[in-house]
Amino acid sequence: DIVMTQSPFSLAVSEGEMVTINCKSSQSLLSSGNQKNYLAWYQQKPGQSPKLLIYYASTRQSGVPDRFIGSGSGTDFTLTISDVQAEDLADYYCLQHYSSPLTFGSGTKLEIK
Amino acid sequence: EVQLVETGGGLVRPGSSLKLSCATSGFTFSNTWMNWVRQAPGKGLEWVALIKDKYSNYEANYAESVKGRFTISRDDSKSRVYLQMNTLRDQDTATYYCTRWYPGPFAYWGQGTLVTVSS
Numbered sequence A: 001d002i003v004m005t006q007s008p009f010s011l012a013v014s015e016g017e018m019v020t021i022n023c024k025s026s027q028s029l030l031s032s033g034n035q036k037n038y039l040a041w042y043q044q045k046p047g048q049s050p051k052l053l054i055y056y057a058s059t060r061q062s063g064v065p066d067r068f069i070g071s072g073s074g075t076d077f078t079l080t081i082s083d084v085q086a087e088d089l090a091d092y093y094c095l096q097h098y099s100s101p102l103t104f105g106s107g108t109k110l111e112i113k
Numbered sequence B: 001e002v003q004l005v006e007t008g009g010g011l012v013r014p015g016s017s018l019k020l021s022c023a024t025s026g027f028t029f030s031n032t033w034m035n036w037v038r039q040a041p042g043k044g045l046e047w048v049a050l051i052k053d054k055y056s057n058y059e060a061n062y063a064e065s066v067k068g069r070f071t072i073s074r075d076d077s078k079s080r081v082y083l084q085m086n087t088l089r090d091q092d093t094a095t096y097y098c099t100r101w102y103p104g105p106f107a108y109w110g111q112g113t114l115v116t117v118s119s
Helices: none
Strands: A004-007 A010-013 A019-025 A039-044 A051-055 A068-073 A076-081 A090-096 A108-112 B003-007 B010-012 B018-025 B033-039 B045-051 B060-062 B070-075 B080-085 B094-101 B113-117
Touching: A004 A090, A010 A019, A019 A039, A019 A090, A019 A108, A039 A068, A051 A068, A076 A090, A090 B045, B003 B094, B018 B033, B018 B094, B018 B113, B033 B070, B033 B080, B045 B070, B045 B080, B045 B094, B060 B070
Parallel strands: A010 A108, B010 B113
Antiparallel strands: A004 A019, A019 A076, A039 A051, A039 A090, A068 A076, A090 A108, B003 B018, B018 B080, B033 B045, B033 B094, B045 B060, B070 B080, B094 B113
């Protein structure tokens, strides 16, 4: 199974700041066939269902603000949130969908100061 | 508008069975992969099962933790996906989400249904 190591566990920032969340996979998520990285990011606000933000490492889901940027390749990936807003208070998860079983990172709790 | 509505959760005893259902609308169900993802209270997300479409022969995959106990199925005529859960354990206590796969993995989620396994 591919293990996803996500960091940090939590972080607190002020509105307007930038945050980065990291995810490292135990195996490469890069497909040699189509050169896509099979890594996704999700946001789960308190009391809500998760929401897809980013897939194929850097493709933003429709309707997601361009403040959310996914980057990385192979085994190292980053979710960057620029100009953090109060509404970004949430838990964030990475997911590898390269191979079964699909596995999530342990999550990052973003708090707003 | 894409909608996913899960039903069937509840309180059950260890060792018992339960069948979850997910009613969908707003998209072409028959050519969409569907999944179940769960979240134990206060914990992270765990993928449970995937069922592909008819073009992939309805191939199903399962997390190791549920393999042999859970069965995912679908009824394309009703636009529904199901999760039959047998031999339930305390560790299966979670909110179960029905999710649609497209355009990315778990692109759309239902509101979830809570399954509590307790004696």
